[in-house]
Amino acid sequence: MRAMRMGWLLVAAWIATGAQATPAVVVAQGGVARWAGLDARECGFLGKRYPAVDGACYYPVDLRAKVGVHEIALYDSAGKQHLGAMTVEKVDFPEVRIDLPDDTYLNVSAGNQARHKEERARVLALFKTPVTPVRFSLPLAKPAKSMPPSENDFGSRRVFADGRTSQHTGRDAPVTQGSTVRAVADGTVLLAEEHFYTGNTVFIDHGGGLMSMNFHLSKIAVDRGDDIKRGQVIGTVGSTGRSTGPHLHLGLRWLGARIDPYLLLDTPTKLPSVGDSPAKAEAKIEAAREQEPEEDDAE
Incomplete structure (x- = not known):
């Protein structure tokens, strides 16, 4: 996953320019990133502001989304804005x-x-x-x-x-x-x-x-x-x-x-999330490529 390692280097370089560490996440084209734990009310991505889901922000990434670092935002219940960085990784679809x-x-x-x-x-x-x-x-x-x-x-x-x-x-x-x-x-x-x-x-x-x-x-x-x-x-x-x-x-x-x-048929904690380590992010993206929902009991 050389591309992913490069993505994290890009994020690290982007974050280093600021005075404080910026929350970051890595996600593949066609995937969804998650930012939980801040009692989110609204989210921001690509110029859009939209409602959170059950107190968490989700950032859907189009299968042809531009590869590289994108800014994401979370607005908590008090209206405070939190900014983060999301690196989109390229996928070679079959x-x-x-x-x-x-x-x-x-x-x-x-x-x-x-x-x-x-x-x-x-x-x-x-x-x-x-x-x-x-x-x-x-x-x-x-x-x-x-x-x-x-x-x-x-x-x-x-x-x-x-x-x-x-x-x-x-x-x-x-x-x-x-x-x-x-x-x-x-x-x-x-x-x-x-x-x-x-x-x-x-x-x-x-x-x-x-x-x-x-x-x-x-x-x-x-x-x-x-x-x-x-x-x-x-x-x-x-x-x-x-x-x-x-x-x-x-x-x-x-x-x-x-x-x-x-990706949305399984527990959301399996989605790439802000705060994941590079190894955990890589493991989640690899797992997503083999994603299959668990079967319910037959009717």
């Missing part, structure tokens, strides 16, 4: 070849191209949803009772037969066709409709800037505008849209950052 069952999604018709353009515009508008009060705690609920190991495919660069590529921003798990898919937290359904590429699709706003996305469902069990509860059934596993077979697809965006959703 390349995966995808073979589709037919050429519907390779030789896309003009009609489907127009349809996708309209659907994409509606989705992009969702990412401008104002940040509302937090309606979740961590860890999030698992989206299925049984969670088989995923392909560890978050961030993978997918290469199709015609040479086109796309980056996978969620996680896929081989959950059985027709299995129920559940909401990871309380929230409001922002979109529930069938799309060309993502098939039967559900977007849910969980407050605090956190949004979950479920794609390729066989059936949708909620409607736009529904107020839902943690663990509520929102649909069933399927293979609609551009899919190679039945699976559970879960994606998360937090304050617009595309993050590995499995």
Whole structure:
């Protein structure tokens, strides 16, 4: 992990310029950092100020975030500002070849191209949803009772037969066709409709800037505008849209950052945290790359 050691050297050099030691943390692209222990009420990162979660600040890092040192802030219950430094480490995401069952999604018709353009515009508008009060705690609920190991495919660069590529921003798990898919937290359904590429699709706003996305469902069990509860059934596993077979697809965006959703399905103390030693930070990042949620008891 030479890059991580270099990151810590950068942090040390940055901190040394100040009169006092500055709290620091190291996190990988697509990861989430944590700052606990100061009774946080609000957090600050990349020019955004947003609510804390259960007294702790979390800093979601997009999978294409700029590598290097970033300033982070925590505002405690008395309104006092605390500043820290977060070093973002580069991740070399894998390349995966995808073979589709037919050429519907390779030789896309003009009609489907127009349809996708309209659907994409509606989705992009969702990412401008104002940040509302937090309606979740961590860890999030698992989206299925049984969670088989995923392909560890978050961030993978997918290469199709015609040479086109796309980056996978969620996680896929081989959950059985027709299995129920559940909401990871309380929230409001922002979109529930069938799309060309993502098939039967559900977007849910969980407050605090956190949004979950479920794609390729066989059936949708909620409607736009529904107020839902943690663990509520929102649909069933399927293979609609551009899919190679039945699976559970879960994606998360937090304050617009595309993050590995499995990180929030486990205890938050496993996230890279302000105050971790370099060795502990390295161990947490390595563990995150092999992240799999523990299975609940079967229904």
